[in-house]
Amino acid sequence: MQGDTGSPAAGKLGREVTGPDSANPGEGTRAVSYALGFVIVFSAVLAGTLALFAVGVDVLSEAGDDETLAANQEAVEAIHAEVGDVAAGGADSRDLTVELVDARLGFADSEPIEMAVTFDSQGAGSGEQTVVYESQVLHYELPDHGTTFVYALGHAYRIGDGGAVGERLPVFEVSETRTRLVVPTLTGPGEDSPAQVGVTGTAEREFTAHRSSGSSFTRTGGDGVVTGTVTVDGVAHPSVWERALTATGFEGVEVSEGTVTGEFESEQLLVQQADITLAFGGDR
Secondary structure (H helix, E strand, O other): OHHOOOOHHHHHHHHHHOOOOHHHHHHHHHHHHHHHEEEHHHHHHHHHHHHHHHHHHHHHHHHHHHHHHHHHHHHHHHHHHHHHHHHHOOOEEEEEEEEEEEEEEEEEEOOOOEEEEEEEEEOOOOEEEEEEEOOOOOOEEEHHOEEEEEEEEEEEEEEOOOEEEEEOOOOEEOOOOOEEEEEEEEEOOOOOOEEEEEEEEEEEEEEEEEEEOOOOOEEEEOOOOEEEEEEEEOOOOOOHHHHHHOOOOEEEEEOOEEEEEEEEEEEEEEEEEEEEEEEOOOOO
């Protein structure tokens, strides 16, 4: 019998019975716990990484939107400044280059908007007079960003999900001493110039703002007072014009549907108006 217990078969059985797992039953449990813990920790790290990645993509996307809006806003401001300077008599024409980013720039399909300046040079014997100006509307669209910049009669504003927000006010100055109105009226694309330009990505485009005609004038009241109103009609977002007239010094600003009216009273009225042909591609 002793010989049997020492046989190879018996020895093999003895090793299985008396091996480390049998001698220390807790080691197997700890091994499973370690493996399970690793899986849990790894899963948590992976989930956190994915969450951070998703958040990071959103942040980068928002940063990209902000940069695109900022770049195109600079282009709108450049157009606003140059066209206004031509209307104010700074030059007969002005060439400019702007950078477009995923944008389209062209004249809107909507009807032109009008500005009527009604004034009475009290004591001058001329009575009440009205001058009406009509302008095409320029749309600067960013289709992928749900935003459109609008420029008309020297006023630039932005339309987006948050409504309409003023970007650059028209050059209107109203005080007791003087009311000054710079009125650029856009007449449409120049000869041999497209009605719209657009880019996907980033690219520079050339423009020419050319003065074709104008009707500037100055009025001074016989007793030192010129009273009157400015009425802007046919605007799609009258709230931005209401804020514009109020911000530039008009009194009694009122809104009625698509019409905005503001009152002024000054010693002098100066209107600097010019018809501006805006040609895309540098053509005059």
